[in-house]
Amino acid sequence: MGEESLAARFEEHRAHLHAVAYRVLGSNAEADDAVQEAWLRVSRAGDDGVANLGGWLTTIVGRVALNMLRARTTRREVPWDEPGAAGEHDAPAGPGSPAADAPGDPADAAVLSDSVGIALLVVLETLSPAERLAFVLHDMFAVPFDEIAPIIDRTPAAARQLASRARRRVRGGRADATAAREREVVTAFLAASREGDFAALLTLLDTGAVLRADSAAAEMGGPVRIEGREALAAFWSGRAKAVLPVLVDGVAGGMWQLQGVPQVVFDFTVRDGRVVAIDLVADPAVLASVELSKPPRH
Template sequence: MQQEWLAERFEQERQHLYGVAYRMLGSTSEAEDAVQDAWLRLSRSETDEIDNVGAWLTTVVARVSLNMLRSRKTRGEVSIEDRLPDPTVVLDDGTTQDPAERAMLADSVSLALLVVLDQLSPDERLAFVLHDLFAVPFDEIATMLDRSSDSTRQLASRARRRVRGRTPQSDVAAQREVVDAFFAAAQDGDLDRLIGALHPDVVLRADLGSGITTYRGAAKVAGNAVMYAHADRVTHAALVNGAAGVAITFHGKLFSVMAFTVVDGRITEIEAYAAPAQVAKLAASLGLESAHA
């Protein structure tokens, strides 16, 4: 009976725990591993000594995620230079998503924010994610980090300054209008219209599987879009981390996924996923074949 109660209680917290881990790690597989680790620890613990199961599990997931981040740094894995954060993608075909898809999107966070979080130190990331995104008190976070509350506040403050200005336009329909205009201009080879859809300081990050290639500035990004436009590459509306994006197929197989950040009616950031391993993973989640197989 005790194990059944624990399993039920854990399932009530699973979505929240995944949200914490995903924001900490930017990796769907690592987030799932952190959540599973929390369950294993809970199932082996003396629950009579746990006053608040939800808070206890949050602390465990946060600490596991922190250790994963520190291990990355120790191994020299500066993640933003090596890969883009894993996206959550569903096709936006106007149909109602099933409960699992709705839950997945509810736990998504903008890729623009994840890219910035990936540039923070592990301690800064933990302080910001737990306090600013999940309202965990600084005293509790300080205990996890073995720091004072004041020091932990300073970590979150530094992170907050890095994150400031990364709030995208929240109206998905308005985002979609801008993204559709971008692709229409690209197909027509119309550089002026393309540049008009882009912020002058737009940044495109493309992951082709051998690291991140970055393009900066409206003219550079527009030129790249025209170069890659092809009649056989079909764009399908998708929600990427809850925002307007596209899945691009080539002869019916998934070729790439693109995520867009739209601020004040212009595209400010683009993430392009074309790494074979990641496209294969996304294709499987969308029920498609990969063009890179």
Template sequence: MREPLSLSERFEASRKHLRSVALRMLGNAHEADDAVQEAWLRLARSDTDDVANLPGWLTTVVARICLDMLRARTARAEEPIDPDFDLASDDTPEQEVLRVDAIGLAMLVVLDRLTPSERLAFVLHDLFDVAFEDIATILDKTPEAARQLASRARRRVRDGDVDHAVADRQWLIESFLVAARGGDMTGLLRVLDPNVVFRADAAAVTLGSLAEIRGAGAVAEAFKGQAHAAWVALLDGELGVAVVPENLLLVLRVEVRDGRIVAIDAVADRTVLDAVDVVVG
């Protein structure tokens, strides 16, 4: 007869889900890890013998922790914290570079504009299908009030507060990378401003890049057939590109104007990279 799973094994079975909830609540990988770790500490201190649905119980605990963190952030009047990765750590590339699969990078930007209660109601219900009765318990509100919070958040995301410029910028950068990988000169020229400038720091030059390239044709030629390890990313909260063949190699900061890419800056200096907050989508 198989031995029942230990408490730590049952927690580990839910860790990926809990981290996903926390990341979407907080928009910051380090804070998400802190929230999950705090949930484990609370589990270890609690009597859960009568808990029939431990994953549901843990989701509620993580949501409460995240709500408290969001409220504390708001009380300090801080700017929303961008998704953050310690790229100097010994983590594997898979741990270093989180692929945000359920929502896009533009959505992470939008979620930062919701109130803590709106964000919790929207994330738990719309992204993780948590019942409004359970959300109401976390928020200390009625199920109808929780439903209204989610509805208001949904309207703000869908109708009023979506930054279409962010979505357009993401589409433009993605189109640039797709054309580069496919060697599509026409596609590259379509998204590059005629006077686009590419600049590379000294570390990027040692990797084989030219220090500066000017003009759409020359920049397109330089990127044609390249970018196979490049991904759209948030760099300190701004959309750009992360090049990750195994570990983070360099980032491309992209300047957009009037629907075209007007400048690309390649940064490979390790000291600079270690200070950049990166999330790849």
């Protein structure tokens, strides 16, 4: 594929890539730089043989942002978007660059900051680079752990543990209302599933919702992956009768157990009041690292 065509396809993903970089780095200027660096890498490598361009680009910008986070330990920290912040240097124009796309507009930065929340960014600053990236990619963008693992040079189980530690620390700094709302969504989803309420499931699922199963869960006879709201609603309708509501590493989820021993954990990712991803986890090593607890009573 020619560079011009690749540039056009990259531009289609620019807003998403900038959002990922911003949530990882907490700086609009550094996010601009991360997206531009990602474009430079992509333009040199090309996309031959890439089946999932969006996932591949997310992986690249995630790796760039991780390197930038690690580099911070060698220099003075600069508050978000402070004049003179790291990353405010000249870069060749191209897809994802400030010159070409102007994502550094103050109004855009203000909207983005509001959507993430300064309080959350403050909490994220307390995490290690690997914890921060694992949490952001999985909990905010529903990237599976087997895709996060190579970015941070860990196993999928280790990536999950990093995200779990980060989630507990972030949860301590988030508003109780946010956690309560997520529990309401998951509780309503499981109830609609048990009752076979297809219409209710549709309202609770995001348009691009996805179900993913690890190899152990797939060996039990379930699907490896289901994509799309309608397909997930059809699959879950009438299915959750044996699923118990639990907190999975402090976040609303579900569990199927046999004789009191957890067999499968249902790890929900909720964003803007809708379920965007459900991960089925049955790997014994991963289950051993997951903290399960009863949800609070209403």
